[in-house]
């Protein structure tokens with residue numbers, strides 16, 4: 001079991017035990033994750049690295065409740081998400097998880113403002129309450145003046161920052177980023193990583209990130225290496 | 240509703256495709272409207288039928304005639320308010336193609352039995368004074384450019400000779416669905432040629448609730464005679480004609496189902512393509528926390544909006560077409576009852592739902608992890 005405690009005395013936020021994930025492909029079983037266990041503390045900033053196909057995305061999806069393990073259990077902030085049904089899991093995701101993807105995945109026909117507002121539509125907030133949250137989030141990512149721009153009018157780095165604003169606007173417990181800088185140039189990648197670092201340091205977010213980029217991984221407090229579905233070593237750095 | 244914008248932007252993103260889908264619904268509803276109107280025109284007798292009129296025909300067949308002496312006996316039956324006899328003429332005006340219904344009638348009876356036909360009083364008195372007088376409906380009069388006072392020559396079909404009539408009056412309908420294509424002339428003018436026979440009788444009841452009893456009384460009155468009768472309400476009689484037109488009904492049904500099933504394929508296909516293009520976005524919505532049911536409703540609503548918009552356009556177009564086509568052809572009273580239009584609209588919405596059903600269900604069941612992997 002890997003203990004990925006960024007802050008040694010912090011309270012444990014994620015507890016994953018004996019995760020197995022396998023796919024049936026053709027006649028054979030493909031074991032993507034095998035007996036993986038992991039603890040992540042609140043306020044942690046964790047980077048997963050590893051070769052392509054090692055199961056990083058799969059693991060992130062399991063931890064974010066986008067997919068369910070073949071066996072094993074995950075609890076987040078005391079909620080046993082592996083015991084939840086499909087709709088329960090959706091509701092849990094809406095409350096607790098923000099996602100950032102490599103390809104930004106903004107809705108092209110909505111403005112930056114409207115994209116960030118999406119998760120709030122699911123809350124009981126009224127129009128003005130939503131506006132307040134959206135503006136705060138866009139300010140946090142440094143794009144308050146781009147509210148009414150459509151994704152195609154933004155650079156890749158700006159799009160990714162809008163996506164981050166969308167991920168944090170509902171104030172989730174946990175931020176999951178799958179190669180957030182994978183499609184960005186050096187400068188934009190640095191900006192995005194800086195932003196993620198601030199979210200952890202100044203806003204106490206917990207971030208789990210998959211990356212191929214060692215420079216991006218450096219910003220994380222902890223780097224874990226995945227190989228063939230197991231965590232092989234914990235590279236802990238001083239916080 | 241805060242989700243309206245999502246529905247709207249999705250519709251607006253491929254404007255041509257949305258317009259084509261809306262157009263398909265419009266065309267379908269337009270066709271549906273026209274078919275309904277045409278069927279209505281075919282079954283006209285039934286539509287315009289009044290509960291207070293009975294049609295008396297020869298028991299053997301409608302093509303056999305009845306003696307004119309029945310007129311008086313019918314008038315004497317209790318519960319009968321008025322009687323008119325009518326006889327098919329079926330002549331040709333100038334050209335075979337110019338067909339319109341022509342009947343020899345008893346003028347006084349006509350007026351007493353059919354209050355739905357409106358004739359100016361002055362014209363009416365001219366008509367009954369003239370043995371060669373005739374009345375035409377406004378649609379037919381307009382069709383041939385007739386004016387009161389015109390002399391109209393009609394060549395007999397089963398009766399040899401050319402017969403001349405003086406147009407003394409033009410009638411209009413008391414309601415929009417009254418057929419104003421008929422042409423009536425005084426039976427007296429051709430009484431000798433008809434040899435005391437008439438085509439059928441129409442009886443007006445004093446009390447519509449009395450129909451059943453009067454029907455029995457009439458048919459009993461003539462039972463076991465050489466001229467037995469078969470009496471029906473005007474509605475049933477219309478049905479009789481409608482049954483003769485059974486294939487048209489079937490045709491309407493066939494065309495209607497082809498149109499609607501094509502529409503189902505079109506709308507289903509559109510939504511399937513639209514959703515396939517948006518797989519990644521739907522996955523994002525779900526990742527963000529949109530529930531399965533919400534995703535389903537968003538997709539269905541999108542399809543419903545297109546169906547409703549197209550349906551409305553089609554209905555308006557059909558109404559306009561009916562208004563301008565009415566009376567263009569003989570006997571064509573194109574009229575779209577709201578009830579049937581509502582049925583058409585419900586059909587369209589149903590198809591919008593059904594067509595979007597499969598793709599919407601697929602979107603609902605979409606697994607985020609798989610879908611994002613495909614982005």
Ligand SMILES: Nc1ncnc2c1ncn2[C@@H]1O[C@H](COP(=O)(O)OP(=O)(O)OP(=O)(O)O)[C@@H](O)[C@H]1O
Pocket residue numbers: 023024025030032050051052053054055056057058059609612
């Ligand atoms: N739905 C699926 N069905 C079958 N196999 C799958 C499925 N999803 C993932 N896999 C397989 O699981 C393995 C791990 O995939 P995963 O996406 O987690 O890798 P990764 O570490 O994120 O790789 P990359 O760095 O390329 O993103 C791969 O071999 C992949 O082909």
Ligand SMILES: [Mg+2]
Pocket residue numbers: 056057058178210
């Ligand atoms: Mg991956």
